[in-house]
Amino acid sequence: MNELINISKKILLDCLGVKAVEKFLVVTDDVKEELAEYLYEAGKELGLTSMLFKIPALRKSGEEPPKTAAEAMKNADVVICVTEHSLTHTRAKKEATESGARVATMPGITKEMFINGAITADYTQVEKLTKKVAEILTQGRKVIVEKDGHRLEMNIEGRKGIESTGRYIEKGQSGNLPSGEAYIAPVEGTACGSILVDGSIVGLGKLNSPILLRIEKGLLVDAEGDGAKEWLKILGNSDAARNVAEFGIGTNPNAILSGNILEDEKILGTIHLAFGSNDTFGGKVNAGVHLDAVVLNPTVYIDEKIILDKGRLLI
Template sequence: MSLNATDSMNILYAVEECCFIAHELSSTLVLHQDSYRTICLIVTTHSRWMSIWKYMVLPFRRKDKDEEKTVNDEDEDINALLNTDSQDNSISREDPPEPTTDEERLHAISDMVIQTCMDIRRGENVLIVCDPTTAEIGQSLHIATQKRSERVLLVVMPKSRHHGEEPPTPVAALMRQQQVVIAATKYSLTHTKAVRQALKDGARIATMPGMNFELYTEGGMTADFQDVKRRISNITNFLRRRRIINVKSESGTDITFEVNWRDWKLDDNGICNRPRMLTNLPAGKVFILPKEGTMNGTIVIDGSWDSTLIDEPVELIVEDGTVVDVKGGSLAATIRQSYGEVAKKLKAKDRESVWTVAEFGFGMNPSARLVGNVLEDEKRMGSCYFSIGDNSLLGGSSHAGIHVSGVIAEPTVWLDDTCLTESGEFMANEN
């Protein structure tokens, strides 16, 4: 290949311009609005332009006659413009100091999510989804991901109205094109068609609904997820061949239902490193689809509902797997209203499905606390939870478009004739 002086300078000017654009984008958020609903914040890196500069431009660069030849033929102006990444990459790897400031703790957790939980590899396509309430966390995850892969996209979408609402169509389309999706949003995307389709297409996905700075940097997110994985793995034998579950509590819960013991989900352990894997973060729960039509009794939610610590317990009356009445104070009225609004959007024959008892599970994360956010509360050792609404992700028949969980703080749970927890004390051997 040979280039004349004019062609050589044209390449030089083009690459200089690209490098400048890349530099500007590295510190600037580029907004794109689609259908008045979706705002994409696309942040790019400039390392690819450094490669173009080094291998395509420098060999053809004109030099003055009196210019000395150096071993490293580099352009000082471009290096001054693009020096941040090269400096970072030259730092030797040492054990990082213990984070002390809020910003350091934020970035330390993001590094753990990217390196340990998701195990992102070089060159993987990564999509980070957040909304205005979680933009700080989304940006931190983006920074952490750039240390592993250059192919990372950060999208800020409008805040959803409730758990299980579908993301805007452009976001759903992007999710299908990724190898890794991390969704830190106010309301959960876990039980959506968008997530199901992305999983089917091979993505591995972590969702973090209701996440905020305090939840992100303390409690369940600080757990050793390799230890959580071990605990969950070791409880497998305890669950084998047990099909009748009974849950009671001092606040009035008394509910019985059947399960198919082979359907226990044991992979919510914080390690999401293979295609088609799905996890919540913080992770650490074991859960299952109650056999449809078999649940009868009373569930009293006394720990938390969604993102609310319970002041006055909420009583759910269940017949044949469906909630037929909700009793309690103002929170009970809010639950009836929110589920009623979702039901109105469904066909008449499907409206009852919003009240399906969709999921039962118990916590296995020793660092998780009861803080008034179900994302962490349901992972707390000794607690259990029930979810109401969409169960299609677990193989059920309810496609309700809503999925909300309520936590029982100190339950007694029996599997057949064996005690799992007694008044909130974990009895099964998970060591």
């Protein structure tokens, strides 16, 4: 227990820059309460006004937490969400950051992930690389992803690349922990083509065999492969749920493929797509769901310039 509390202290100090006078809130659920307790205790030992708020386990990532939890998030200086399903792309998180809170989300975090993998990275270096990639996305107009004979195109013109650096030390900053990704909301209705997902997918975990996604006019229209039909049911049938919500690039060299999207989407040289909501980071869709899919070793062009060559980042 002492080891995990010490690791939690390091996270609070290095990644969130906490100060003893601040109000620190941990939001958790029945599934992840044990891990949340370590952060709560670490906050107390660092002299923070440390608070723990437990909510019912949500049904899926992107679902809003209870209003009382959302209000508590807005009234804290620092918030960490240690939950089974992600609060990253929710109005509650967005409104908390707009109120000045620094928010880190840790959906699906495990004890193993507290100790090994992405959490052990040098986050000053991750921050530098992530900002470079985010700027490329911001300046970009068109993305092309190629893998194993499949090609997906999307328009990102006018959208802002978002940095999830793992360091949230200024008012209103937010992102995942562990972290290391830059992402953007593609322009709705523009994504077209197909992509072979061979890493992991929220709801299915680490894939034993690839799943082929077919996309038309910005919407996921079909998925083929083991578990594909099950995953489509989790996602839902509405146009909002099937919206191509996010294109992201992993920037953490210590991240390991485990089946947990929190870490998998951060692996250096991978890309991920998400479907559903994107209104919290520059898009127009609120679907009440946000599910990610990780692609290993893709080739990516932005405005015809190669950025990733079979998983090797060229910046």
